[in-house]
Amino acid sequence: MSGGSAIRGSRVGSGPMxxxxxxxxxxxxxxxxxxxxxxxxxRYFAANLPEEEIPEIIDSPSTGLPAGRDKDNPPQVAKNEPYKTHLAYVKERRTEEEAAQILDEALQKLRERRGSA
Structure with missing residues (x-):
């Protein structure tokens, strides 16, 4: 069905925009x-914008990849590190000996609270 109003979306009395x-x-x-x-x-920027305020890299809207201003050398995708758990971060900060000591202290406190120390 193609026979709609020719001025659909226009204000009544509006002239050419x-x-x-x-x-x-x-x-x-x-x-x-x-x-x-x-x-x-x-991308369009104001002509009076200083050159240093125009970004060198943006995210491409079509692919999501980083896009740069140099056609011959576009930026490469940064290597994503796999997701780390809380335990992995703790293991980076603590040695095995420190972890064992902290665990022993926590178990001792727990036993004292329960009265089985």
């Missing part, structure tokens, strides 16, 4: 970013 209705657009520059798969993403 354009610069006169919306004001003047600020000057802007287009910056291209490329990901490792060769996809280009264009």
């Amino acid at each position: 354009g610069e006169q209705d919306r004001g003047v657009h600020a000057e802007r520059i287009a910056v291209s970013y490329w990901d490792a798969m060769g996809n280009e993403t264009v």
